[in-house]
Amino acid sequence: MATQYLCKACRGVLNVKTSIVLSAAKVNSSKKGLIYFNPELGNYSVTTHPSFRMEAGEEYTITCPICHSHLNSLKYDHLVRIIMIDDEGKEFDIYFSDIVGEKCTYKISDGYxxxxxxxATRYDKYFDVPEEDRKYL
Ligand SMILES: [Zn+2]
Incomplete structure (x- = not known):
């Protein structure tokens, strides 16, 4: 089974063909559109329609295109959470920034x-990893 990405609310599959599809609305603005993310973790290339241009530093509310739930984390300000199921069926929480241009991803399972x-160090405060364990990350 190939890697799947799911909505944390409805568990609908968000990846179609070669992209993760999410809906985005700029905070305090009417600007909104669809974003195609690269499903390869650590690859920050995104695709949007030419009429929907995202600028570095803008913050977006990210919603599931299936159930319209907000995917921005309530626990970690400025991060968005989706679920990843890897090719062995193991489940992870994936967090990434809701601010355009911030390149950080956190993959979490069983506290790891x-x-x-x-x-990635920008949100270290959320993921307090002891220094001696960092070499394993
Ligand atoms: Zn959903």
């Missing part, structure tokens, strides 16, 4: 945190 991206 795998951090990816050049901005």
């Amino acid at each position: 945190v795998e951090k990816m991206g050049p901005d």
Whole structure:
């Protein structure tokens, strides 16, 4: 089974063909559209329609295109959570930033945190990993 990404609310599958499809609305703005994310963790290339241009530093509310639930984390400000099921059926929480241009991804299962991206230290405070364990990340 190939890796799947699910909505944390309805568990609908968010990846279609070669992208994860999410709906985005800019905070305090009427600007909104669909985003195609690369399903490869740590790859931050995104695709949007030319009429929907996201600028670095903008913050977005991310919603499930299936059930319209907000996917922004209530626990961790500025992070969005979706679920990943890997090819062995193991489930992970995936967090990424809701701010355009911030390249950080956190893959979490059973308290084990795998951090990816050049901005991964930005939200270290949320994922307090002891220094001696960092070499394993
Ligand atoms: Zn959903």
